[in-house]
Amino acid sequence: MDISNHASKFNQWKDTYNWDTCKTNRKEFGQFIAQFLTSESRVINLNGIYGSGKTEFIRRLYTELAKRNHPVVYIDVWESDFSNNPLAVICSELLEQVEYVFKEKAPNGKAKDRKGAVAKFNDLKSKLGICLKYFDAAAAFTDEPLVLAGTKAVTKIVEATPNLTSKTQLQKFTEEIQKNHIASISAVKDIKNHITYLSELIEIIYELNIPIVILIDELDRCRPNYAVEVLEVIKHFFETKGCTFLVATNTEVLEHSVKSIYGSGFDAKLYLRRFFDRKITLPPIPLVDYLLAKDLDFSKYKNLLLYPFTDNQRGNINFFANLFESNEIELRGIEQILNRFFTSLDYVSARTAVCHLINTVVLIIGLIEQHLDKQENRKNISHASFSIKIQGASIIGSPLKAFVDSMFECVTITNGKKCFAGGVLTTYPEQRVMLRIQSRSYSEVKLDNGTNIGKLISEMINHKDSESCNYWMWEDYQKIIDLSGHIE
Incomplete structure (x- = not known):
């Protein structure tokens, strides 16, 4: 039969x-x-x-x-x-x-x-x-x-x-x-x-x-x-x-x-x-497997530069899973956060043909803070501080918090005379505005796959000064996070 x-x-x-x-x-x-x-x-x-x-x-x-x-x-x-x-x-x-x-x-x-x-x-x-x-x-x-x-x-x-x-x-x-x-x-x-x-x-x-x-x-x-x-x-x-x-x-x-x-x-x-x-x-599944099963598609955003996992966007999956688990977010909450995350990217991608550089680490952390009602009162000039848990297992060659700090320093600014760019230190006679990450040496930070984060940061900095790319600062993230917060 x-x-x-x-x-x-x-x-x-x-x-x-x-x-x-x-x-x-x-x-x-x-x-x-x-x-x-x-x-x-x-x-x-x-x-x-x-x-x-x-x-x-x-x-x-x-x-x-x-x-x-x-x-x-x-x-x-x-x-x-x-x-x-x-x-x-x-x-x-x-x-x-x-x-x-x-x-x-x-x-x-x-x-x-x-x-x-x-x-x-x-x-x-x-x-x-x-x-x-x-x-x-x-x-x-x-x-x-x-x-x-x-x-x-x-x-x-x-x-x-x-x-x-x-x-x-x-x-x-x-x-x-x-x-x-x-x-x-x-x-x-x-x-x-x-x-x-x-x-x-x-x-x-x-x-x-x-x-x-x-x-x-x-x-x-x-x-x-x-x-x-x-x-x-x-x-x-x-x-x-x-x-x-x-x-x-x-x-x-x-x-x-x-x-x-x-x-x-x-x-x-x-x-x-x-x-x-x-x-x-039904036995629970590891969050990484759960996220992989969802077939999250980062590749469809042709006019967005998604950093820092440019070579392998699966790095987002590992990072997201770590944050969700560290902050004990249930599956329903994970679904809501992911929905806001991709709705935000969809909105930006559909609005204009202009290239946007968006840091997925910064965006997801901001959305998690919002979901847990633990939003930080940040400005573009703020130091990186966090009320959510980011002290988890290391997914990179340095502690997770150091990696997150680096990503937030890429979207905030400070004043200083010493500026690092591409591994080269430049000293100026008077203070000038720069990305906070440029005020220190970042050349030794690595991703878990051995990729030097310093090279990626240098790429981001180059895009910041490009007229063909809209480089997002923290207050840009805050706007899209506030918009997506109306979606439950």
């Missing part, structure tokens, strides 16, 4: 979402989890903080599971967040994606089994239809609602029903709802049996592996009510032998969703344990 017949998204995802394209080094972890998911039928929570790569991870799991001959279903529940009926959403996705299997011609000698499987599959559709028909009404008569919206729906039914004044009319209405509820409960039991039976037939007829694995993505982005309703649907309708669910969430956010419904004092952790048999925490 072609893989796409038991994993309908496989051909679409196989080239993009595989372990060879994974820049977070999660191949071994992913293969381990794939084995765990298929060892028995369970409902499992995959927990990961914002930006940790949950979606990319479970799409790669999808490809891995498909290659292992498992029927696999992917549902992005946030796409249906506008819906008021999560059962309808999960049913339609599950039926549509599993139906690909039964469209395949049965192997020799198994045509009769396939015919019976198709009949059972159609019966499953019918049972799900019964539940969908009476879903809201049934919710009012259970100890715990199948969906939170159910009780509200029944209330609306009662309110919209005219002339319920006599006991006989009210009794008939109540009995009708109770009858529908009984039919729904019976259908739920049948659904679970049908899914188990179909999974076994899939294994026998098409020699696929079971359980069927259903991957639920983006639950924590949904409305609180809808997120909880999705979990209720999984528990009541599909928690059965033959199916494994992996639900990807930022579990802390999901707990807040539960509390927003039941109250701040409600034990959300205990509540969520009702739904999940196991919890998997």
Whole structure:
């Protein structure tokens, strides 16, 4: 059987979402989890903080599971967040994606089994239809609602029903709802049996592996009510032998969703344990790997001279990662800072064809200071001082702070008689304005790859005096930082 017949998204995802394209080094972890998911039928929570790569991870799991001959279903529940009926959403996705299997011609000698499987599959559709028909009404008569919206729906039914004044009319209405509820409960039991039976037939007829694995993505982005309703649907309708669910969430956010419904004092952790048999925490990745996985593109800025990592812009990645880690900035904050960083470069690049020399070290530090609300009151004449942490592991041949000091001295000025340029000292009879970096010898400072920073600084100084290049001083950075600060 072609893989796409038991994993309908496989051909679409196989080239993009595989372990060879994974820049977070999660191949071994992913293969381990794939084995765990298929060892028995369970409902499992995959927990990961914002930006940790949950979606990319479970799409790669999808490809891995498909290659292992498992029927696999992917549902992005946030796409249906506008819906008021999560059962309808999960049913339609599950039926549509599993139906690909039964469209395949049965192997020799198994045509009769396939015919019976198709009949059972159609019966499953019918049972799900019964539940969908009476879903809201049934919710009012259970100890715990199948969906939170159910009780509200029944209330609306009662309110919209005219002339319920006599006991006989009210009794008939109540009995009708109770009858529908009984039919729904019976259908739920049948659904679970049908899914188990179909999974076994899939294994026998098409020699696929079971359980069927259903991957639920983006639950924590949904409305609180809808997120909880999705979990209720999984528990009541599909928690059965033959199916494994992996639900990807930022579990802390999901707990807040539960509390927003039941109250701040409600034990959300205990509540969520009702739904999940196991919890998997997506391991954090080194910040350097995280930034590399984002494919940050510095090369597109053709009219910008980005210093100091001119020969290898990956130096920015190492430097950024060091600062983010030293200042304990979470992934959401990192995303915001990077967005402001590249929006600033985009703005400058698009405004004019004139060349601009921008120091990425100075810009990112200014943006981090702003993000942490630790902005320094600097001017072009200021000494370099910092309220954020820059005392981290050395990425250069000298301590990190010395490197940062040098970069800030390239964008501030001072008065002096001695001026260094290109390794040559010039003494003037009277004081004159110069870049602060020119007031001292900088020829021995090196980058981690051995590149002499003195040569780079000399290049920058030469551009400062060029009419064809706009050399940025600190107050230029401050303006763009202030502008970008309005973006959250």
